[in-house]
Every structure is written in structure tokens, then in C-alpha cells.
Amino acid sequence: MTQIKNIGVFTSGGDAPGMNAAIRSVVRSATYYGFDVTGIRRGYEGMINGELFAMDRKSVSNIIQRGGTILKTARSEQFKTPEGRKLAYEQLKKHNVDALVAIGGDGTFTGARIFGQEYDIPVVGLPGTIDNDLSGTDFTIGYDTAINTVIDAVDKIRDTAESHDRVFIIEVMGRDSGLIALRTGIASGAEAIIIPETKTDLNNLCERLEHSRKDKLSKIVIVAEGEDAGGAFEIGRHVKERFPHYDTRVSILGHIQRGGRPSCMDRVLASRVGVAAVEALRDGHRNEMVGVIHNEISYTPFEHACKHTVEINPAFLKIVEILAI
Amino acid sequence: MTQIKNIGVFTSGGDAPGMNAAIRSVVRSATYYGFDVTGIRRGYEGMINGELFAMDRKSVSNIIQRGGTILKTARSEQFKTPEGRKLAYEQLKKHNVDALVAIGGDGTFTGARIFGQEYDIPVVGLPGTIDNDLSGTDFTIGYDTAINTVIDAVDKIRDTAESHDRVFIIEVMGRDSGLIALRTGIASGAEAIIIPETKTDLNNLCERLEHSRKDKLSKIVIVAEGEDAGGAFEIGRHVKERFPHYDTRVSILGHIQRGGRPSCMDRVLASRVGVAAVEALRDGHRNEMVGVIHNEISYTPFEHACKHTVEINPAFLKIVEILAI
Amino acid sequence: MTQIKNIGVFTSGGDAPGMNAAIRSVVRSATYYGFDVTGIRRGYEGMINGELFAMDRKSVSNIIQRGGTILKTARSEQFKTPEGRKLAYEQLKKHNVDALVAIGGDGTFTGARIFGQEYDIPVVGLPGTIDNDLSGTDFTIGYDTAINTVIDAVDKIRDTAESHDRVFIIEVMGRDSGLIALRTGIASGAEAIIIPETKTDLNNLCERLEHSRKDKLSKIVIVAEGEDAGGAFEIGRHVKERFPHYDTRVSILGHIQRGGRPSCMDRVLASRVGVAAVEALRDGHRNEMVGVIHNEISYTPFEHACKHTVEINPAFLKIVEILAI
Amino acid sequence: MTQIKNIGVFTSGGDAPGMNAAIRSVVRSATYYGFDVTGIRRGYEGMINGELFAMDRKSVSNIIQRGGTILKTARSEQFKTPEGRKLAYEQLKKHNVDALVAIGGDGTFTGARIFGQEYDIPVVGLPGTIDNDLSGTDFTIGYDTAINTVIDAVDKIRDTAESHDRVFIIEVMGRDSGLIALRTGIASGAEAIIIPETKTDLNNLCERLEHSRKDKLSKIVIVAEGEDAGGAFEIGRHVKERFPHYDTRVSILGHIQRGGRPSCMDRVLASRVGVAAVEALRDGHRNEMVGVIHNEISYTPFEHACKHTVEINPAFLKIVEILAI
Structure with missing residues (x-):
């Protein structure tokens, strides 16, 4: 094991609140332990294009509370090719970067895993995504x-x-995961939630709308974007057809969900x-995501963190049903 | 002038934050001045259907900070007919209501004006709409x-x-008025704003996007829903076509704009x-909207309050251009 | 085991955000499972005074998002006496309440434990306190x-x-527990945190303030009210004396910490x-607090939940030190 | 009139939300009109110490939404002396600054007025203070x-x-002005407000607490810090003595009132x-504060802006009384 001297840090994939707190923590603790730190802008794309620069503890002052990522983020097609990864490696060597902390989600870690197999650069990942859809951590930064x-x-x-007295069909983020819909559905007192993990049954939805609190005309349905009935607009169309006397509206929450000042828990995580x-890098770890499971730090090889094996707790679906009485 | 004994209060049209603070103020001050108060649910529709009930100072406890309207609101087709208005009048008589405070916008006051001409019920209006598009007041409750x-x-x-590094085309409310877009465009540091009051010039927009801060790829355009180029999606399509290298996204803010805890200024207003x-009712006013102009209470006949003569201050448009440099 | 028919619910001790969400959940799920529900106002005090009333699913409409507790809360000296508890029992019998859900903290469960030993009323507790200082659950409602x-x-x-360029000594709640200070200290990028669980060393604090980022004059110290050096004012006095050239200020956050709309996690919990x-009541549990440990429902006898054995993770203190570099 | 080439900008006195939006606007519009811009850190103190640096439109990117002031602020004893002002003038000359925009309040403009009389540097002021206690503008930035x-x-x-069921005595900022207390008292549904502009009558306060809503034990009193009865703690002591059966608490809101993301109206202003x-500088104005009166830009000589002649609208005090019924 070569001694690490200079740790590169970058964010990649969709941005998530708390990424700046993570960057700050990496830069400050690397400084604390005597490493040099190199910031890499725009994820793998910037790595290939040489957007590397020295960072110190002051580079991350007053960012813990800010949304987005000061290192910016991007998706990179080039990095998916051996040629792209070779260029990235050459840039790292040129700037004397000999280890990496990658902050992102599934795609980020897939790239990191392949890169770590091809080149002798230890990479450790941090779970940064609002979707909470990574194995190896109870929660992801941003969720x-x-x-x-x-x-x-x-x-x-x-x-x-x-x-x-309106019915609202509200679409939240979650292309492959219903975890945002699940907790927000419970917390907003929704009549029903619709998620990718279960088959969408519009008849069942309509029955629930019909039978739940007949004396109450205002009802909310939370829909994860990845469900299989065509999204909130299609579901809204169906509900309007079935209940023309309801005043049914559709709302897509959209990009506001990625931004904003991170919560206390996200900053702590x-x-x-x-x-x-x-x-972990100091101790020789590589190709692992660092997460928190049961309030303890955990290390998960990238190939396990990437797989979307996060399961929906059926008790949560039951709670939605019980409380919509 | 008959002595008023019982004041009815209702909200009508689109809901706006601060309507509850207005209801509270009407109920409490009517009580203070010795009047009885009758709440009317669901606006003109509820008036016709007899949804009237006695209110006292406790009925409005702990609502000053709440969004929406505890009296609920609705649009009424029936009230546009003489028969509907007759039914409404009969309900008011039945419940001994001999004066009204109507909280709403343009449509609400049009109804109130006609009703006040047909029946001997003094009506005074309060400007409750997020659009700020009423003459006779500097600001409307909710804006x-x-x-x-x-x-x-x-x-x-x-x-x-x-x-x-994305371009965002963000649509805000304002079917007939650009006032929400105007101030939020300045306050959010938008590159450009597009409003119903001016002809939308997509070529001009594209030129501004191209020439403003070439070194900056992240730009924001605020669009009022009522502009004449087809809305944010159509504008987004145009921008994408012209600048395929931009990562252009569209976001419709939608119904969140009507809700939420009212601001301090809205509660005070x-x-x-x-x-x-x-x-005003005590002093014999009728068929007038009560607003605030230059920090003084003002009274405007419904026919003048209703006309959409609110003009856009050209200096505001200039500010957007200057600060987008 | 007698069949339970009517479940009483109350909140007790300091109020906490999410108590309303808990009340709603108890009332709705009791209704779902066929029980009658009785609300008890003002905790044990109201129980003694007979402030009991029937609740149904509509009683808890539109409260999930509200801070405070619609059942109000109080501390009761009377309930600490056998005579007080006897009166309370008689009121429960009078209203046919044959089981209780107590929402509160340490003092609440101590009362419940004794009451459950004296009278044949099964009691189950929910952890409702902002302090997070209960064993038997990872988090308390409100924290x-x-x-x-x-x-x-x-x-x-x-x-x-x-x-x-000021130094701020900020006092947060936590008479016996530093858990609020600990996480908020990390999340606010504090230079140091001072908590009841460790001996306060003002010399050490001053050294840290002196040596951390000499080029930076703005520093924040988070102090839990229960620490042993006399609170934020005393610590501020000490810092001013030692560093007269600092512009040192003290801020006591105070009662705002108990209020506000509950977060998503608190509503879900x-x-x-x-x-x-x-x-749990349906299944015969009694004298237990229901919490969540490692994302699973857990049951802890009141005598274990009450003991303040919550330990501070030393890794958290180390993080504060590292990131203050 | 010499042609201005380089405009210096600084913030001074207590910080206020929206100061960054003002700095951004000055820098961007100066650039737009072809001026160079020099930022001055820490107000008059930094001017004396030579903390001047060139700014361009990019220096103010992404700050419109941030609280505080990127130019920092300070109070300067030195600038009150002729020697201090001479040093400041020499620094301005050295950096070729030939006009100034001063963002601050009363003390800032007093300094600017004297400086503008002694040296041939045109100065224009912007009203930046949370207190809203300046003549010459309806609202100050931050209020x-x-x-x-x-x-x-x-x-x-x-x-x-x-x-x-508690009585809360809450102290808000306002050493010389009750304007924060006045509007927040109305907006928070306070039972009474206590301000410096009127003599504090504790007997009257106690009578109002006693007679207002006897059936309601929870009451809120808003106190401006500058009132003459000794502040919230003293008032709280008096209330406790008079009404020992009330559960009376005191809360000092403190420094949180100066920070936070500026509101839309503050950013627009x-x-x-x-x-x-x-x-104004371009057009030859000097020694004037630029404000907004009745929604139009206004210019007020510093000597008139400084005087605390802002009067309390008695109608507002009446509203508090009426709505506390």
C-alpha cells in the first residue's frame, strides 16, 4: 500500500442538499490528518478536462448550510469509455492526486468501481442522492x-x-424508488401513495378515494414519478373520468426537491x-461506499451499494391505509 | 340608512394566504363594535345553499397564521343568475344578515356589485388574491x-x-397580470421575465440569453402563465431548439403558490x-372595496376595483435588464 | 386479559412538535381497529379534573402538520399523590376508559408506571420530547x-x-442531555460544543478558540443549558475576560425550540x-414505551425507558474537533 | 462636476438582510453604466485601513439570496475623528475611488454627511437597517x-x-423604534405591544391581560427592547407578581432577527x-439617501434621513386593542 498524499474530491450525478457539507468534511478532515486536497469540478467530466485545483480548509468556509454543490456536478458519457477514463487518470497523475472521494449515487459508484479496477487509485464513495436508493446505508445525504x-x-x-374541497394528485421524485413518496405520503396525511415497487392499481386507488371519509372531499394522493401507470397526469385523468364531480388537480413538484439548505440530519450524516x-482511505480501504447503518459507520463494496435492493417496508404501506380512515 | 345588526362574512374565488387573518379581523372587530357575525361557507355557493352559522371571537382563535380559508371558497355559476342571487338574498334574510364583507378578487366584487344593486344589503369588499391585480389598493392580501x-x-x-449549469424556464402564476413574475424575477436574479402585459418576443429572449454573461451557463427565466407565447413549455422548447448545447429545463411552480403561512405584511394588511x-359598514359605506394606498385606508367603488388597470412600472423591467449584466 | 373497548389518549410534560401527529395516529388507528377513543386534556391534571371527551377520526383532521398539542399538556403535582391517582382512576372509570396511550417523556412514564401498578389500566407510552433522552428508541418525537x-x-x-467578525455563545435546550447540542453543533459548524455529559473545561474551550483558524474571527460555540459551568452567560463572561479583543455575544434560543411544524421524520415516527x-394494547402489552430501534418497532418497559442512560457517541465529539480545523 | 469613474461601495452599522442584494445591485448597475467598482470591507474602519479591492459583475454572483453582507460591516470610532476621515480620504484617492455608495442606517449617514462636507467625494446612501427608523423611505432594507x-x-x-396555557412576554429588536414590535404584534395576534414611542403603563397592561378573553389563559405580549419599563424581564417580573396564577415566561428573540435569507420585498427594494x-451619482446627486416613498424613488438629504422622526400610526395601536378582544 502506497502512502496517500493528495486526496481528490468531487460530486457527480444529480445534486443533493448536503453535498457541500460532505465536501467541507472531506476537505477539513483530510487537512486535519495531513493530506493535501484537490477539488475536481463537474465530476468525471471535469476530471477528464483537467478542472482540478488545490483546496484548503478555507475553501470550504461557510458552505455547510448551502444547497447544491460548490464543485458542481455533471454526467459524463466520456468516462464510460476506456479512453475517457485514461484521460481522467492522466489528469489525476498530473495533479499528483493519489486517492479519491466520490460523492454521488448509483452511476457515480459504477464509474468509480470500474475506474478502481483499471487504475491503482483508491476510491471511496459517499452516498449523495435524494432518492435514498443505495444499499449500505440507512440514509443517503439529501434524502x-x-x-x-x-x-x-x-x-x-x-x-x-x-x-x-379538491383532490390533488401530487408527483414527487423517485424514478426507481418509492422511498420519497412513502415517507412524505405518511407525513402529509395522504389518502394513498403510488410507487414503482408495487403494481399500480387504478381501480383500487379509485375505490379508496371513494370509500375513505365520504364526508371529506379534499384528498391527497402522492405519486412517485417512476410508477407504472403513466405518472400523475395519467392518474389524474383516470380519477377525473371516474369521479367527474371531484375537482381534481395535478401538481408535479419537480426540481425544487433537489435544492435548499440541508436539514440538520443531512449535515450530520x-x-x-x-x-x-x-x-478509510488512510486505513487502506478502497472501492467502498462509506455509509451509516444503525447509527454506526459501515463500509460497503461499490458493487453491493449500487444494486437497487432497497426494499419497501410493507408496514409503511399499511400505515398509510390505516391513517387514511 | 337602516341600522346594521348582523354582518355576514365570506371568502370567494381563489384562496389566498391571509384570508384567515382577514376573517379573524372582521369577526373580532365586528364583535368589538357590537355587531353579530355570521360566517358563510363556500362563498356565494354556500350563501345560496344556506351554509350560514353564527361566529364569535373564539371562532377565529389561532387562525391568523394559517394558510387557506376556514370559511372555504368556491366559484358559483348559480350566483351569476338572478334566480341564484334571489336564493342567496332569502338565505341572508332568514339568518338576519343585513350587511356583508366579501373577501376575494375581481369575480367576487363583480358579483357583489350586481347583488348590491338588486338588493338592499350593503356589501364591502376586501382584496384577497395572490395576483395583486386590483385597482384601489397597493397590495392585495396574499401577494x-x-x-x-x-x-x-x-x-x-x-x-x-x-x-x-442549467437554464431554467420557471412558470409562476398570473393569468392576466405579470406582477408576481415582475417582483420575483428581480428578487431571484432572473436573466429575463416574460409577462402578459408585454408582447412576448422569443428572439429577443434568446439574444439576451446568448449575450448575458457568456461565461455563465446557469440562467433563470421567470414566465407568468398568462403570457402569449404558449407558456413555459413552449418557451422551453424554443430555447432548446435555438441553443441545443444548453441543458434547458422547465418548471411549473403551480399550486404551492396559493398556500402557506401568511407573511407579516399580509397579516397586517x-x-x-x-x-x-x-x-366602513358602520359608517354607511357600501359597494366599495377597502384597500390601502400609500399606507392609508382607501375606499374604491367595486366597478373601479374590478377593472384590471394595474400598470407595470417600466422601471422594473429596466432593472431586470440592468442586473442581468 | 379483559377486552379493551375505549382507549384514552393524552399528552404530558413539555410539548414537542409531532405530538399532534401522534394523537392523530392513535385516534385513527384505534378507530380502524374498532376501539372507541377518549381524549384527555392537560395530561394527568386534566385526567384528575375530568377533562375527558369522545374523539373520532374527524377530531384529528388537518393537525398532522401543526406544532404543539391539541390536547394541551401540563405538569401535575396532584398525580404524584395516591389521592390524585385515585381521582384520575375514578374519572377514567366514569368515562369507561379502559386503556391509555401516554405521550410524553421521562416524568410522564414515571407517572404511568406507578399508575399501572396501582390500577388495572393498561398503559402504553409514546416518546414525545425534544430532548431525545429516552432509552428504548433511537429518536423521540420532536427531536x-x-x-x-x-x-x-x-x-x-x-x-x-x-x-x-463576532464570537457567539449560543445556548440550546437540554437540561440533562447534550444530544440537541451535539448534532446541532456539528451541523452548524460550531468551533466547540459544551454538554452536561462531560465536565466543562473553560480553559480548554479558550485554547480551542485561540488556536482554531486564527485568521477567522467569527466563531460559534453551542452550549446545552444543563452543562456545569453556569450556562451561556457565564461562559460568555469568561470568554470576554480572556479575549477582550473578541466581539463576544451570547444568545439563548429559548422556547422557539419547542414549537413549529414537525419535520417529515417526526411525523413519520x-x-x-x-x-x-x-x-400493542390490542395485543396485551402494558407498561411499555413503544419506540423505534434500528428502524423496527420496539417495546421497552417504562422503568428502562425512564432511566437517562443515553450515552454520547465519542466519535461525535471528535468530529466537532476535526471539522473546526 | 467632475466625471465619476470609480464608485466605492460599503456596508456599515448593524447588518441587515438584503444588504447583499443591494451590493449586487450597485456593482451590476455601476458596471452597466460603465463605472469601475471598488468594494470596501468593514465599513469606515476598513476604508481607513485600506481594505479596498476591485469588484466586477461576477463578484456578486449568487449572493442576492444570502443574509449578512459579503463586504462585512463594523462600527468605527476612528472615523468620528478628523484624522480618521483624512486617512479614509487618502485611501480612496490611492485606489482612485471618486464616489461612494454607503449602505447602512443613521450612524452611517451621519458619518457620510460629515465626510461629504470635508472632502469632495460625492456620497449617496442606501437605507439598510432592520429597524425601519429612517425618514425618506417607506421601508428600509431588512425590515x-x-x-x-x-x-x-x-x-x-x-x-x-x-x-x-402560558403568558409569554417576547422582546423584539428596536432600541429607539417600535416599528418591529408594532407590525409583528398585529401579525402575531398579540394581546398588547409595548414600544419606546409611548410611555409604558404596566397597570394598563395588567388590566388588558386580565380583561381580554378571560376564558383564554394563553396570551402574548410583544415588547420592543427600547421601551422604558426595563425590558421584557422586568415586565415579566411585574406580570408574575400581579398574576401569580399565570404561567408567565419571558423570551428574548435576540440576534436571529438580523440574519436569514432576505424576503422578496427586501430584495426588490x-x-x-x-x-x-x-x-443618482451619475446625475450629480450627493449627500442624499435614496429611498422609496409611495412606490417611487425618492432622494432625501442625509440630515433629514438621519433624524428619527418616524411616527407611529395611532390606528395601528387601536388595531391591536380591537383584535385582542
């Missing part, structure tokens, strides 16, 4: 903030729903795994 | 909250826009005009 | 909201601290344990 | 944000007050007056 953003928005829509990532 | 909600959302989207409306 | 409220306030104070409490 | 911060905090305290200040 807690995103679900708070969603319920804040749904609380506002509920004001209007109650005032007008990001700070913890940032420190642990640097300590 | 200040709505523009804060918009910039909160745009701040979040900007986190993502900056992180990904609602409280002031609520008191003034009751005092 | 997540409170720490978000704290960092929101500290973010605001930091704006001023940075603008003026409250909803989960609310359902589980009713199911 | 709208501060009152929203206050009601957000009071809403949280109210959750606790209602849950525990800051953007407007920033542009107008640069245009």
Missing part, C-alpha cells in the same frame, strides 16, 4: 432534506385543497461520512 | 406571501441550476382592512 | 424538528457573526408509533 | 425580512403557549435603490 421540502410543498397545497471516508 | 413562496422555490431550483371594513 | 429549528436559528446568527401503540 | 423572522419565531412560541443610487 432527509428532500422529504422535508416535499411536505412543506404538500402542506401548502393542502391549504388550497381544503379551501376548495454528511459530516460523519466525510470524516470516515478520509479515515 | 406578499405568494412572492416569498416563489423566490423560496426559485432559490432551491437555483441550487440545482448552478450545480449543473388583512388585519387593517378587516377592521376598516367593519368601520 | 428532529427541534434540531432543525436550532440550525435555522444558528444559520441566521452566523450571517451576523460573519458580517461583524409519530405515525408509526401511534399505530404500534394501539396494536 | 420586511426581520418582521417575518419575528412572526415565525412567535408562531413557534405560540404553539408552546397554547399547549401549556435593495435592487431598486441600488440601481437608483448609481444613476
Whole structure:
């Protein structure tokens, strides 16, 4: 094991609140342990294009509370090719970077895993995605903030729903995972939630809308974008057809879900795994994602972290049904 | 002038944050001045259907901070007919209501004006709409909250826009008025704003996007829904076609703009005009909207309040251009 | 085991955000499972005074998002006496209440434990306190909201601290527990945290302030109210004496920490344990607190939940030190 | 009139939300009109110490939404002396600064007025203070944000007050002005407000607490720090003595009131007056504060802006009384 001297850090894939807190933690703890730090802009794309620069503890002052990522992020087609990865490696060598902390999600770690097999650069990953769809950690950085953003928005829509006796079909993020929909559905008092992990049954939905609280005309349905019935607009169309007397509206929450000041828990999680990532590199770890399971730091090989094996707790679906009584 | 004994209060049209603060103020000040108060649910529709009930000062406890309207709101086709208005009048008589405070916007006051001509019920209006598109008041109840909600959302989207170097076309409310777009465009540092009051010039928009800060790829355009180029999706399509190398996204903020806890200014405005409306009825006013102009209470006949003569200050458009440098 | 027919629910001790979500969950799930529900106002005090009333699923509409507790809360000296508990029991019998769900903290469960030994009324507890100082659950209802409220306030104070190069000593809640200080200290990028679980060493604090980032004059220290050096004012006095050239200020966050709309996680936690409490009573549990450990429902006898054995993870203290570099 | 080439900009006195939006507006509009721009850190103190640096449009990217001031602020004893002002003038000359935009309040403009009499440097001021206590503008930058911060905090305290039936005496900022207390008192549904502009009558306060809503034990009193009865703690002591059966608590909101993301209105105001200040310098104005009166840009000589002649609208005090019924 060669001695690491210079740790590169970057964010990749969709941005998530808390990524800045994670960058800060990596830079500060690397400095604390005597490493040099190199920031890499725009993820793998910037690595290939040589967007590398020295960072120190002051580079990350006053960012713990900011959304987005000061290192910017991008998706890179080039990095999927051996030629692209070779260029990236050459840039790292040129800047004397001999280890990496990759902050991102599934795609980020897939890239990191392949890169780590081809080149002798230890890479450690931090789970940064609002979707919470990674194995190897109870929560991903950004998830807690995103679900708070969603319920804040749904609380506002509920004001209007109650005032007008409206049914609202609200689409939240989650192309492959219903985890945002699941917790926000419970927390916003939704009548029903519709997620990719279960087959969407529009008849069942309509029955629930019909039978739940007949004396109440204002109802909310939370839909994860990845479900298989065509999304919130299609579901809204179906509900309108079946219940023409309802005043049914559709709302797509969209990109607001990725932004905003990170919550306390996201900042703490990001700070913890940032420190642990640097300590892991120091201790010889590589090709692993650092997460938190049962409140303890955990290390998961990239190939296991990437697989979307996160399961939906059926008790949560039952809670939605019980509380919609 | 008959002595008023019982004041009815209702909300009508689209809901707006601060309507509850207005209801509270009307109920409390009517009680203070010795009137009875009758709440009417669901606007004109509920008036026709007899949804009237006695209110006292406790009925409005702990609502000043809540979005929506505890009296609910609706649009009424029936009230547009003489028969509907007759039914409404009979219900008011039945419940001994001999004066009304109507909280709403343009449509609400049009109804009130006609009703006030046909029947001897003095009606005073309060400007409750997020659009700020009424003459006779500097601001409408709900506008200040709505523009804060918009910039909160745009701040979040900007986190993502900056992180990904994206162009965002963001649609805000305003079918006939660009006032929400205007102030939120300035406050969110938008590159350009597009409003119903001016002809939309997509070539000009594209030129501005091209020439403003060439070194900056993240740009925001705020679009009022009522503009004449087809809305944010159509504008987004045009921008994508012209600048295929931009990562252009569209976001429709939608119904979140109507909800939420009212801002301090909206609560103060609602409280002031609520008191003034009751005092106006006591003093013999009728068929007038009570607003605030230059920080003083003002009274505007419904026919003048209704006309959409609110003009856009050209200096505001110039500011957007200057600050987008 | 007698068949339970009517479940009483109450909140007791300090209020916490999410208590309403818990009440809603208990009422709705009790209704779902066929029980009658009795609300008890003002905790044990109201139980003694007969403030009991029937609740149904509609009683808890539109409260999931509200801070405080619709059942109100109080501390009761009377309930600490056998005579008080006897009166309470007689009121429960009078209203046919044959089981209880108690939402509160340490003092609440101590009362419940004694009451459950004296009278044949099964009691199940839900952890409702912002302090997170109960064994038997990873998190208490209200803690997540409170720490978000704290960092929101500290973010605001930091704006001023940075603008003026000031040192701020900020006191947060936590008479016996440093858990609020610990996570908010990490999340707000504090230079140091001071908690009841460790001996306060003012010399060490001053050394850290002196040596950390000498080029930076704006620094934040988070102090839990229960620490042993006399609180934030005393610590501020000491820092001023030692560093007269610092512009040192003290801020006591105070009661804002108990209020506010509950976070998504607090609403989900409250909803989960609310359902589980009713199911536990149905299944014959008694004298237990229902919590969530490692994302699974857990049951802890009151005598174990009450003991303040919550330990501070030393890794968290180390993180504060590392990131203050 | 010499041609201006280089405009210096600084913030001074207490920081206020929206100062960054004002700085951005000055820098961008100066650039737009062809001026060079020099940033001055730490107000007059930094001017004396030579903390001047060139700014361009990019220096102010992504700050419109941030609280505090990127130029930092300070109070300067040195600038009150002729020697200090001479040093400041020499630094301006050295950096070729030939005009100034001063963002601050009363003290800032007093300094600017004297400086402008002694040296041939045109100075224009922008009203930046949360207190709203300047003549020559309807609102100061920061006031709208501060009152929203206050009601957000009071809403949280109210959750606790209602849950525990408590009386809360809440102190807000305003050493010489009751304007923060006045609007937040109305907006938070306070029972009474106590301000410096009127003599504090504790007997009257106690009578109002006694007679207002006897059936309601939870009451809120908003106190401006500058009132003459000794502040919130002293008032709280008096209330406790008079009503020992009340559960009376005191809360000092403190420094959170200065920070936070500026509201939409504060950003718009800051953007407007920033542009107008640069245009004013271009057009030969000097020794004037640029404000907004009745929605139009206004220019007020520093000597008139400084005097605290802002009067309290008695109608506002009446509203508090009426709505506390």
C-alpha cells in the first residue's frame, strides 16, 4: 500500500442538499490528518478536462448550510469509455492526486468501481442522492432534506385543497424508488401513495378515494414519478373520468426537491461520512461506499451499494391505509 | 340608512394566504363594535345553499397564521343568475344578515356589485388574491406571501441550476397580470421575465440569453402563465431548439403558490382592512372595496376595483435588464 | 386479559412538535381497529379534573402538520399523590376508559408506571420530547424538528457573526442531555460544543478558540443549558475576560425550540408509533414505551425507558474537533 | 462636476438582510453604466485601513439570496475623528475611488454627511437597517425580512403557549423604534405591544391581560427592547407578581432577527435603490439617501434621513386593542 498524499474530491450525478457539507468534511478532515486536497469540478467530466485545483480548509468556509454543490456536478458519457477514463487518470497523475472521494449515487459508484479496477487509485464513495436508493446505508445525504421540502410543498397545497374541497394528485421524485413518496405520503396525511415497487392499481386507488371519509372531499394522493401507470397526469385523468364531480388537480413538484439548505440530519450524516471516508482511505480501504447503518459507520463494496435492493417496508404501506380512515 | 345588526362574512374565488387573518379581523372587530357575525361557507355557493352559522371571537382563535380559508371558497355559476342571487338574498334574510364583507378578487366584487344593486344589503369588499391585480389598493392580501413562496422555490431550483449549469424556464402564476413574475424575477436574479402585459418576443429572449454573461451557463427565466407565447413549455422548447448545447429545463411552480403561512405584511394588511371594513359598514359605506394606498385606508367603488388597470412600472423591467449584466 | 373497548389518549410534560401527529395516529388507528377513543386534556391534571371527551377520526383532521398539542399538556403535582391517582382512576372509570396511550417523556412514564401498578389500566407510552433522552428508541418525537429549528436559528446568527467578525455563545435546550447540542453543533459548524455529559473545561474551550483558524474571527460555540459551568452567560463572561479583543455575544434560543411544524421524520415516527401503540394494547402489552430501534418497532418497559442512560457517541465529539480545523 | 469613474461601495452599522442584494445591485448597475467598482470591507474602519479591492459583475454572483453582507460591516470610532476621515480620504484617492455608495442606517449617514462636507467625494446612501427608523423611505432594507423572522419565531412560541396555557412576554429588536414590535404584534395576534414611542403603563397592561378573553389563559405580549419599563424581564417580573396564577415566561428573540435569507420585498427594494443610487451619482446627486416613498424613488438629504422622526400610526395601536378582544 502506497502512502496517500493528495486526496481528490468531487460530486457527480444529480445534486443533493448536503453535498457541500460532505465536501467541507472531506476537505477539513483530510487537512486535519495531513493530506493535501484537490477539488475536481463537474465530476468525471471535469476530471477528464483537467478542472482540478488545490483546496484548503478555507475553501470550504461557510458552505455547510448551502444547497447544491460548490464543485458542481455533471454526467459524463466520456468516462464510460476506456479512453475517457485514461484521460481522467492522466489528469489525476498530473495533479499528483493519489486517492479519491466520490460523492454521488448509483452511476457515480459504477464509474468509480470500474475506474478502481483499471487504475491503482483508491476510491471511496459517499452516498449523495435524494432518492435514498443505495444499499449500505440507512440514509443517503439529501434524502432527509428532500422529504422535508416535499411536505412543506404538500402542506401548502393542502391549504388550497381544503379551501376548495379538491383532490390533488401530487408527483414527487423517485424514478426507481418509492422511498420519497412513502415517507412524505405518511407525513402529509395522504389518502394513498403510488410507487414503482408495487403494481399500480387504478381501480383500487379509485375505490379508496371513494370509500375513505365520504364526508371529506379534499384528498391527497402522492405519486412517485417512476410508477407504472403513466405518472400523475395519467392518474389524474383516470380519477377525473371516474369521479367527474371531484375537482381534481395535478401538481408535479419537480426540481425544487433537489435544492435548499440541508436539514440538520443531512449535515450530520454528511459530516460523519466525510470524516470516515478520509479515515478509510488512510486505513487502506478502497472501492467502498462509506455509509451509516444503525447509527454506526459501515463500509460497503461499490458493487453491493449500487444494486437497487432497497426494499419497501410493507408496514409503511399499511400505515398509510390505516391513517387514511 | 337602516341600522346594521348582523354582518355576514365570506371568502370567494381563489384562496389566498391571509384570508384567515382577514376573517379573524372582521369577526373580532365586528364583535368589538357590537355587531353579530355570521360566517358563510363556500362563498356565494354556500350563501345560496344556506351554509350560514353564527361566529364569535373564539371562532377565529389561532387562525391568523394559517394558510387557506376556514370559511372555504368556491366559484358559483348559480350566483351569476338572478334566480341564484334571489336564493342567496332569502338565505341572508332568514339568518338576519343585513350587511356583508366579501373577501376575494375581481369575480367576487363583480358579483357583489350586481347583488348590491338588486338588493338592499350593503356589501364591502376586501382584496384577497395572490395576483395583486386590483385597482384601489397597493397590495392585495396574499401577494406578499405568494412572492416569498416563489423566490423560496426559485432559490432551491437555483441550487440545482448552478450545480449543473442549467437554464431554467420557471412558470409562476398570473393569468392576466405579470406582477408576481415582475417582483420575483428581480428578487431571484432572473436573466429575463416574460409577462402578459408585454408582447412576448422569443428572439429577443434568446439574444439576451446568448449575450448575458457568456461565461455563465446557469440562467433563470421567470414566465407568468398568462403570457402569449404558449407558456413555459413552449418557451422551453424554443430555447432548446435555438441553443441545443444548453441543458434547458422547465418548471411549473403551480399550486404551492396559493398556500402557506401568511407573511407579516399580509397579516397586517388583512388585519387593517378587516377592521376598516367593519368601520366602513358602520359608517354607511357600501359597494366599495377597502384597500390601502400609500399606507392609508382607501375606499374604491367595486366597478373601479374590478377593472384590471394595474400598470407595470417600466422601471422594473429596466432593472431586470440592468442586473442581468 | 379483559377486552379493551375505549382507549384514552393524552399528552404530558413539555410539548414537542409531532405530538399532534401522534394523537392523530392513535385516534385513527384505534378507530380502524374498532376501539372507541377518549381524549384527555392537560395530561394527568386534566385526567384528575375530568377533562375527558369522545374523539373520532374527524377530531384529528388537518393537525398532522401543526406544532404543539391539541390536547394541551401540563405538569401535575396532584398525580404524584395516591389521592390524585385515585381521582384520575375514578374519572377514567366514569368515562369507561379502559386503556391509555401516554405521550410524553421521562416524568410522564414515571407517572404511568406507578399508575399501572396501582390500577388495572393498561398503559402504553409514546416518546414525545425534544430532548431525545429516552432509552428504548433511537429518536423521540420532536427531536428532529427541534434540531432543525436550532440550525435555522444558528444559520441566521452566523450571517451576523460573519458580517461583524463576532464570537457567539449560543445556548440550546437540554437540561440533562447534550444530544440537541451535539448534532446541532456539528451541523452548524460550531468551533466547540459544551454538554452536561462531560465536565466543562473553560480553559480548554479558550485554547480551542485561540488556536482554531486564527485568521477567522467569527466563531460559534453551542452550549446545552444543563452543562456545569453556569450556562451561556457565564461562559460568555469568561470568554470576554480572556479575549477582550473578541466581539463576544451570547444568545439563548429559548422556547422557539419547542414549537413549529414537525419535520417529515417526526411525523413519520409519530405515525408509526401511534399505530404500534394501539396494536400493542390490542395485543396485551402494558407498561411499555413503544419506540423505534434500528428502524423496527420496539417495546421497552417504562422503568428502562425512564432511566437517562443515553450515552454520547465519542466519535461525535471528535468530529466537532476535526471539522473546526 | 467632475466625471465619476470609480464608485466605492460599503456596508456599515448593524447588518441587515438584503444588504447583499443591494451590493449586487450597485456593482451590476455601476458596471452597466460603465463605472469601475471598488468594494470596501468593514465599513469606515476598513476604508481607513485600506481594505479596498476591485469588484466586477461576477463578484456578486449568487449572493442576492444570502443574509449578512459579503463586504462585512463594523462600527468605527476612528472615523468620528478628523484624522480618521483624512486617512479614509487618502485611501480612496490611492485606489482612485471618486464616489461612494454607503449602505447602512443613521450612524452611517451621519458619518457620510460629515465626510461629504470635508472632502469632495460625492456620497449617496442606501437605507439598510432592520429597524425601519429612517425618514425618506417607506421601508428600509431588512425590515420586511426581520418582521417575518419575528412572526415565525412567535408562531413557534405560540404553539408552546397554547399547549401549556402560558403568558409569554417576547422582546423584539428596536432600541429607539417600535416599528418591529408594532407590525409583528398585529401579525402575531398579540394581546398588547409595548414600544419606546409611548410611555409604558404596566397597570394598563395588567388590566388588558386580565380583561381580554378571560376564558383564554394563553396570551402574548410583544415588547420592543427600547421601551422604558426595563425590558421584557422586568415586565415579566411585574406580570408574575400581579398574576401569580399565570404561567408567565419571558423570551428574548435576540440576534436571529438580523440574519436569514432576505424576503422578496427586501430584495426588490435593495435592487431598486441600488440601481437608483448609481444613476443618482451619475446625475450629480450627493449627500442624499435614496429611498422609496409611495412606490417611487425618492432622494432625501442625509440630515433629514438621519433624524428619527418616524411616527407611529395611532390606528395601528387601536388595531391591536380591537383584535385582542
